Amino acid sequence: MADITTPDVWDLKANPATLEALEQAWKAQAGMLDEAQDTVDRAANRVVDGEFWTGQTADAFDKHRLTLTTDLGESGKLAERVSRALGHCAAVLRRNQGLLDDERHRLADVPVLANAGQLTFQPRDDSQATLVNNAISAARDIRSRVDSELRSQAAIFKEAVGPLRAWQTTWNKRTLRVLNWNIQGGGGGNHYMTDQGTQSDDIPDLAERIINGDVDVATLQEVWKSHAEELQEELNKRAAPGEHWEVHFGKADRGWHLSDGLFPGREDAGNAVVVRTRPGVSTSGETVIPLSGENSEEGRAATKVHIQVD
Structure with missing residues (x-):
């Protein structure tokens, strides 16, 4: 067979x-x-x-x-x-x-x-x-x-x-790391002819701390407007590819600021909301909400920023 x-x-x-x-x-x-x-x-x-x-x-x-x-x-x-x-x-x-x-x-x-x-x-x-x-x-x-x-x-x-x-x-799990910090750029922390409070030469170090801390959103109080602008510049010098830092400043008051010059000048002071934007994270500007009354000696306000996370 x-x-x-x-x-x-x-x-x-x-x-x-x-x-x-x-x-x-x-x-x-x-x-x-x-x-x-x-x-x-x-x-x-x-x-x-x-x-x-x-x-x-x-x-x-x-x-x-x-x-x-x-x-x-x-x-x-x-x-x-x-x-x-x-x-x-x-x-x-x-x-x-x-x-x-x-x-x-x-x-x-x-x-x-x-x-x-x-x-x-x-x-x-x-x-x-x-x-x-x-x-x-x-x-x-x-x-x-x-x-x-x-x-x-x-x-x-x-x-x-x-x-x-x-x-x-x-x-999918998404996280935002938030930092809240009163940097004492104004008010009692920055008297004329003293070395207290945040100075212009402190801004690079502030930017470094925010980035090293892997911060996504930082809410800062007692911020001079010029410092907010400097901080945004310093952060973007250090930004990772695909990222951009936005510093939203909200005015609360106007005071005397001892700048890098010899004499103090009047400048806006308030709060700043720092946001690290990237694909999937964006902002739509800031809104300032006054909090001080008519007879307040010092202006106070809250700064609101809408952050969209896709």
């Missing part, structure tokens, strides 16, 4: 246990996402439902909260769907490997040689040859069904990639 050589079509070379472990991991992830959604909603509802917090900021928060919890809920549903698909794949592989094992067992009495993944059967008669050919045909049919079922589940995995990447981009 002629030999019959074939690849080992009875071994799927699959590892259902790995898929089952992934199934449980995705199922646990779905549970955590659902729990996170409920936790945020319960905490937020205690604040925004009722009269505890109302107005523009409450509305803005609630809109952001709704976006977050909706995405948490949808990602939880998607994670559960992925989990079920992984479990289905594992079951398909286990069940059909069992069928393939049964088909291979039918050939136990047929002599066979194995070499580099190939099986060479040596049937003794026509009956055994027919048995081998039928077993090969049955194995191929089983594998075809496996491929079809796995392709249907693979479509679920492929469909999940887009939303998951979009949620990752939207909710």
Whole structure:
């Protein structure tokens, strides 16, 4: 009888246990996402439902909260769907490997040689040859069904990639490092003919400290307008590629400033908001909010800067 050589079509070379472990991991992830959604909603509802917090900021928060919890809920549903698909794949592989094992067992009495993944059967008669050919045909049919079922589940995995990447981009951890510092450039810290307070030659060191501290936003008080301009220049000398520093000055008062000259001069003093801008971080100018009353001896104000983080 002629030999019959074939690849080992009875071994799927699959590892259902790995898929089952992934199934449980995705199922646990779905549970955590659902729990996170409920936790945020319960905490937020205690604040925004009722009269505890109302107005523009409450509305803005609630809109952001709704976006977050909706995405948490949808990602939880998607994670559960992925989990079920992984479990289905594992079951398909286990069940059909069992069928393939049964088909291979039918050939136990047929002599066979194995070499580099190939099986060479040596049937003794026509009956055994027919048995081998039928077993090969049955194995191929089983594998075809496996491929079809796995392709249907693979479509679920492929469909999940887009939303998951979009949620990752939207909710990826972002941080802004903020520094608050009264540099005492004016007021009691900078009397005429004294060496107190921030001087012009201190500005390069101030810029260096901000950059070395990996600061994204610095709010500075008691700042002379000329120092704010110098600080922006010094920061941009040291700016990393793709970054630009903006120093937004807000006037609070006007006072005597001992500058680099021999005599003091009148100059605007107030606050500064320092922002490191880059792709994804931008500003839209400053707003000065007066805080001092009509009879105040010293002007006071707050400086508001809108920072957009994409």
